[in-house]
Amino acid sequence: MAADYDAIIIGAGISGMYQLHRLRGLGLAVRVFEAGNGVGGTWYWNRYPGARFDSESWTYGYSFSDEILREWEWSEHFAAQPETLRYCNFVADKLDLRRDIEFNCRIRAAIYDDAAGEWEIESEDGRRARARFLITAIGPLSAPTMPSIPGVGTFRGEAYHTGLWPHEPVSFEGKRVGVIGTGATAVQAITEIAKTVGQLTVFQRTPNWCAPLHNSPIDAATQARIKATYAEIFTRCRGTFGCFIHDADPRKALEVSPEEREALFEKLYREPGFGIWMGNFRDVLVNEEANATITEFMRRKIRERVKDPAVAAKLIPTNHGFGTRRVPLESGYYEVYNQPNVRLVDLRDTPIERITPAGIKTSDAEYELDMIVYATGFDAITGAFDRIDIRGWDGRRLRDKWAHGPRTFLGLQVEGFPNLLTLVGPHNAATFCNIPRCIEQNVDWVTALIAYMRERGFSRVEPTPEAEREWLEHVYDTGRRMLFTQVDSWMMGINSNLPGKNKRTFIVYAGGAPRYREKCEEAVAGGYAGFTFR
Ligand code: NAP
Numbered sequence: 361m362a363a364d365y366d367a368i369i370i371g372a373g374i375s376g377m378y379q380l381h382r383l384r385g386l387g388l389a390v391r392v393f394e395a396g397n398g399v400g401g402t403w404y405w406n407r408y409p410g411a412r413f414d415s416e417s418w419t420y421g422y423s424f425s426d427e428i429l430r431e432w433e434w435s436e437h438f439a440a441q442p443e444t445l446r447y448c449n450f451v452a453d454k455l456d457l458r459r460d461i462e463f464n465c466r467i468r469a470a471i472y473d474d475a476a477g478e479w480e481i482e483s484e485d486g487r488r489a490r491a492r493f494l495i496t497a498i499g500p501l502s503a504p505t506m507p508s509i510p511g512v513g514t515f516r517g518e519a520y521h522t523g524l525w526p527h528e529p530v531s532f533e534g535k536r537v538g539v540i541g542t543g544a545t546a547v548q549a550i551t552e553i554a555k556t557v558g559q560l561t562v563f564q565r566t567p568n569w570c571a572p573l574h575n576s577p578i579d580a581a582t583q584a585r586i587k588a589t590y591a592e593i594f595t596r597c598r599g600t601f602g603c604f605i606h607d608a609d610p611r612k613a614l615e616v617s618p619e620e621r622e623a624l625f626e627k628l629y630r631e632p633g634f635g636i637w638m639g640n641f642r643d644v645l646v647n648e649e650a651n652a653t654i655t656e657f658m659r660r661k662i663r664e665r666v667k668d669p670a671v672a673a674k675l676i677p678t679n680h681g682f683g684t685r686r687v688p689l690e691s692g693y694y695e696v697y698n699q700p701n702v703r704l705v706d707l708r709d710t711p712i713e714r715i716t717p718a719g720i721k722t723s724d725a726e727y728e729l730d731m732i733v734y735a736t737g738f739d740a741i742t743g744a745f746d747r748i749d750i751r752g753w754d755g756r757r758l759r760d761k762w763a764h765g766p767r768t769f770l771g772l773q774v775e776g777f778p779n780l781l782t783l784v785g786p787h788n789a790a791t792f793c794n795i796p797r798c799i800e801q802n803v804d805w806v807t808a809l810i811a812y813m814r815e816r817g818f819s820r821v822e823p824t825p826e827a828e829r830e831w832l833e834h835v836y837d838t839g840r841r842m843l844f845t846q847v848d849s850w851m852m853g854i855n856s857n858l859p860g861k862n863k864r865t866f867i868v869y870a871g872g873a874p875r876y877r878e879k880c881e882e883a884v885a886g887g888y889a890g891f892t893f894r
Contacts, residue, residue: 363478365389367493367810370470370481370748372461373401375783375790375799376497377448378422381455382807386814391489392457392497393481395466399457400448401499403441408522408545408735409530410552411441414573414689415794416633418586419605421447422796423594428454433583437632438575438689462487469749470494472778477819479779492819493810495781496745500791501850503743507540507736508857511715518731522549523738534558535730538720540712542567544688546735553733554696561727563720565707567675569658569682573689574632594797601872603797606639613641613650625657637687644683646841651681658682665694674706685849739858740850741786741867742766752777762786765853765865769823769831769890770880772802778822781806787835789876791868792851798873805880809888818893827890834879838871845870 367383369376372394383390396404413420417434432450435443452458469482472494479494504523506512512519520526522545535558539550542564554560578586586593593605600607613621621641628636636654643650659676666672675697696702710722719729739746742762750758756776761767768774771788772781783802784790790798813821823831839845845866848854853865869876883889 363476363490363492365391365489365491367391367495368393368479368481368489368491369495369497370394370467371401371497371499371502372396372399372452372457372463373404373497373499373502374422374448374796375499375803376401376495377451377455377457378424378799379495379497379783379803379806380457380460382803383810384460386807386811388810390460391491392461393465393467393483393487393489394461394463397463398445398449399452399461400445401497402501403444403448405502405504405523405525406545407441407445407525407527408520408549408733409532410548410550411522411545412436412548412573412575413438413440413444414544414634416605417443417578418590419593419597419603419794420444420796422451422800423590424800425454429590430587434578434586436575436577438573467748469751470780471749471751472753472780474753477778493779493781495783495806496748496785497783498744498748500741500744500784500795501738503739503747505736505739505743505855505857506734507712509712509715514717515715515719515729515732516717517719517729519734520731521734521736522546530731532557532731536719536728537561537731537733538563538727538729539733539735540720541565541735541737543735543737544568544686545737546733547688547690547693549733549735551691551693551696554699554702557701558730560696560699560702561705561720561729562702563705563707563712563722564674566679567677568685568688569655569677569680570688570690570693571636571658572629573691574630575691576632597794597797598877599874600638601874602634602638602792603794603873604634604638605794606633606635606637608638608642609640611641612643612647613653614643614647616641621653622657625654629657629661633689634687637683640683645843648681648843651683651843654683655681662694667698671697671704674704680847680849681843684844684847686851736857737850737855739855739861740853741791742853743855745782745785750777750780752780766867767828767832769827770876770883771831771869772806772880773821773823773891775823775825775828778820781809786867787831787869789869789871789873792870793873798876801873801877801880805884808884812888813893816893820894821888821891823891830890834871835866835869838869838875839866842870 366388766786
């Protein structure tokens, strides 16, 4: 049977859309299969109240098209989800992407046919297609997980997971709403829900260190300046660790005076975005003593903002330092707890025993609720892969190969799985990045690889076992120096709701985007060193 397409892409989010555009540019026949009913990926699914960027909008959009940069205008420095979804649709229209995308099509299996040198995919509703290349664009945080609490299905009120939020408006007015979770999603949702809710109860297991977002509208003069300086903006992003606009301060926290330290912390706390995380002294994310200085500063800020000292104490993390988990950026989150109709339940003191038909029962009380919002996160990075039965040559399963942690080369290819290319896959810099910046790099690299193969008449590529081994070592070596690898979070593959996800595992790449890019370029310069072609 002849292949239906040259390439199949799974997912029509930010990476799948751009990959489709680039492969069309090579003249390839490409089909995208997307589970949702529209483009946008993360921005299609995460419609929860308060969802918005934590990267500056003008650093987040695609950089490859001058026309898109010229025509699109972000209204705020940190755009909200509806605007970002409009942006994705704008790009899809502009590039006429939809004619090659099959929507409402969730892929359940992808099997490599060694004899034919083709991948065959099968959707949940039985659709099948074949192609030489299979490109996963399935996102790092796209497999939502419900809490493994007994009785979840028994609740009689409204219940929503933030990552599967309804498309219709949801009203909180006059309702008793319970939110489980206090990660970046919950912090945004809680702040928004608190504006109209009747009574809000937050069920917190682990508090996070949250920092102010300081969002604001973009005025006409700023808009003009942004448009005139896009080239510089993207060049700056390329040079920073996570491709954000913020770059680490060259000084070390431990080498300056307490006054100088305080001055930078205070300045960053007042400024928009991730400066306080990514633009801080260069030792705060790698040295415990340095980290303790910013952690103490943040502790003070929480105490200043939350009126009731007992509530403030519950909101202060005690098991990790600032920035060792992804920092939720907030817009009045701490002040929510000063509202008389908001209460905080500390699950470390009183764990949830079960969800009941009427609400949530902890070890000391039953909270009657009209609505439960599950802001309980995702099976991060490898989760979306695990949900597809991916089999390489000899029938080997990706799930089995990654059972004790992912193994890849450059986070883009896996030995034993020829012609499978994993955009934003595990051990790829895109997992720790202002994501479109790294996505563009990933997609450009994959496009160049496919072009190279066509020029030379190669039909099959996979990494060597040695290249994979060396990459794993590099991922561990660069990761180990970061304090976040000593803390439980999704960035270390921890998910308390899933069996087998309780052991810290390196799933992200923490060597920084510039170093990652260098490694990708080195492979190309060496004639695609580390890959074998046929
Ligand atoms: P998350 O960081 O994994 O947070 C999940 C929350 O649910 C945690 O507070 C967790 O508590 C809690 N939880 C999970 N299971 C529970 C259970 N059984 N009982 C009680 N509590 C439970 O997920 P997320 O908030 O969706 O964020 C994930 C990532 O998405 C972020 O780190 C960020 O990278 C990205 N994000 C970005 C933005 C943005 O501004 N652009 C917004 C939202 C999310 P424990 O910590 O105790 O496990």
